[in-house]
Amino acid sequence: MTTPAIDTTALTRRFGNFTAVQDVNLRVEAGQFFGFLGPNGAGKSTTIKMLTGLLAPTSGTIHILGEDIKENSAEVKRQVGVVPEGMALFGRLTGEEYLRFVGRMYGLDRATTEQRTQELLEFMHLADERKKLITDYSHGMQKKLALAAAVIHGPRVLFLDEPFEGVDAVAAGTLKAMLQRMIARGATIFLTSHVLEIVERLCSHVAIIHRGQLVAQGSLAELQAGAGRRKRGDREEENAAESEQKRSLEEIFLEIVGTDREGNPAATRPEQELSWLS
């Protein structure tokens, strides 16, 4: 049995009286392109922060590539790359200076850092803006730079929090191709995105978190089958044929998390719509 890339047990994080993440048991095998989904405020970013060693869990355990993050956070951080929610760039550096700094912080020697910096700037189409400060970059350029910084040390596990937000279509296509090549070379990618089409196209496995709890986990096929079973249980027999068809991730997602706290559908009913809108 191989060591999973990410393995959590009863992962919980509380902030005072508020429980952001509760009893999350995640298992991501090495080499998987894993999508982590959930509505706004579900606990995705908190989970990623815990998985990347930026936030200590209140209880539970995290193992990344077999290493306990609590025992050896430095070693775990060395093996992972992160594009965090806020990108965490230093605005008063140029992109080139920033990549050099990150490379050195991850222990790359000067020559390797320099070589990879130049390659990444070229690859991300940032090479023409060498003198520009990061604070003057567009949002999309900052995203590309954050991604370049996340991979400069060749991480074995990559955590991406909304990596394609604000990135143009051409660059997004290039980045997706790069990520898929990383998967082909054995890396593991843990991705969150609100664009379910992207997750559906890139990811082989998906987990859904809702109000801090993991409500679904598995391969896309397993989720589709699970959703079909739920639908058969809920509705009349005549809907069964329809539910057997391959359902989109969006439909599955809405079915799983599209309810309010009382279990009613969260989508607005027609009579509740903003009737004054033309």
Add this chain to the structure above:
Amino acid sequence: MAELEGGKQPSSPARNISARTQLVAVAWLRWRILVNSTFRRRSTGAGRAAGLATAILVRIVVWPILALMVIGPVAGSGFMAWAAIANNHPQRLASLLAGIMLLWLFVSVNGQNAAAALSSFDPSSLIRFPLRFGRYLILRTFIGLLTPSTIVGCMALAAAAIGIVVADAGLALPAFVVLAVYAWTNIFLMRMIGAWFERWLANRRFREIFTALMALSAVGFQFLNYERAPMHAYGGRASLILNLMRGSGAELGWSPPGFAAHAILERAHPFEAVLNLAALAATTALFAAVFAVRLHKQFLGEYLSDSPVVRAKAGAGHRKRPNSRPAGSVAASLPQRAVGPGFAPVVTACLHKEWLTLRGNGAQFVSMLTPLFFVVILNRTTFAGHSTYFLPGAIAYVVFGALAGLYNVFGADGLGVQIYLLAPIRLRDVIVAKNLMSLTLIAGEAGLAWALVSTLAPAPIAVAAQVSTGLWTIFVIAANLALGTVRSIQAPRRFVPGQAQRRRTTPTNRTSGLLILLVLFGSMALQVPVTLASRYLNEPWLGAWIFGPLAAAAVTAYGLLLRNAEQFIMAHRDVLGEELCRV
């Protein structure tokens, strides 16, 4: 599109990253941030030359002031240390060291508050890199050692050591050794306090409360200083600091300043000297340990724990659903030019929004009220009996900060300005609303200052002086209002006096920044030669004759500007979008 190393597998970073590599990387990062913040400008050609000229001028003005702020405490420490030993008042040494600690603390805490507001490099962001806690602790200890507080504090201690040695050469070794340890005591004390402040300052409300407390303490200190040691006291002015130094040495015996002083002075009792040095070292270790405990919590990601709590609290309330209106009434909801008497709806809405913004901004209230306290203090002391001359000075002093707001009609809203560009409104109405709010505040402050000076004046202020001051005030406000509005449209990014060179800015902004400073200071300083000339020529109404036409011209200029504002804004609409709507 380039390819990353063809199909090769990227090599992993070194398993054991040397401490030197990471320390050098962080030092280099700090250096590049400093260089880029100081020298890198986006402009070229004429804009660059104008920016450079502005930078040089600002430095000519600011650096000597900063140098004085450093030289003063340093020279004072050296002199007082010498005086304490040479005049055989060794107990004063502990008081001096306590004073240096307080100064260090004051500069450190205020510097941190300012840095938080300017959102500079956040060292806690380093936890995402593969660092062990020990290395993170070292980095956090050394990052920021070159802060104003450490520089001023260490130089003051070095000066004190030199002062002691000049007074008694036999104390050279203990003075330098003990004060070096005492410097580390202060460094770790400030770091310990700073680590707590870093967490608290992330909260806007705390920053506001803290600003208010600092302002109150500054006002209170000045008040006590004048009340307890009036200028006209026999034998010259004895400041509060000297008063404290006379009698507080004994009480400091069980504190770090006392340990340090006794470790230096107990030459006749070496055991006691060593014991005091050990106590000082133990205190230093205690501060370092508390700092380390705090940092360890940060290392585990404690900082990141704020937002979900806030979100949970924010989500706890229930919102009332607004009444819906049928689609047919959309046209009726568009802004009207006027609804009966009073302001247009857009002006009213903007005024309401400005009031809400002001109401939630405690720091602005503090910055408006603090000068009024100083007016009272100065009126009772330095300018007592000179109210005729102090009146314009007091008004200039209290409205100076508020006048800067006239240059930030749009800049203060930041990205929120987009709503003005997108909504079907006339931007002239927005300007009118914002100017009205600024005028109300400035007039209110000026009126209060006027009332305070008049009330506290021992004799009524001459009518001619009051008329002259009134016309001069109208001129200053109207001139700055007109120029501020033009500037806000032409170069709308936020202008902050004193920070013009540190912020990301364009050549137009920098050039206009210099112009603003000239107009701000120039229009106010005009009062000085006019007052002097009035006195020299014995012509009390001279000011009124000069400022009357100037005030009329400035008010007319502002009126003309408002009349043509819409065309002017449309001509600069692209600038507004480019300067303020960049994400």
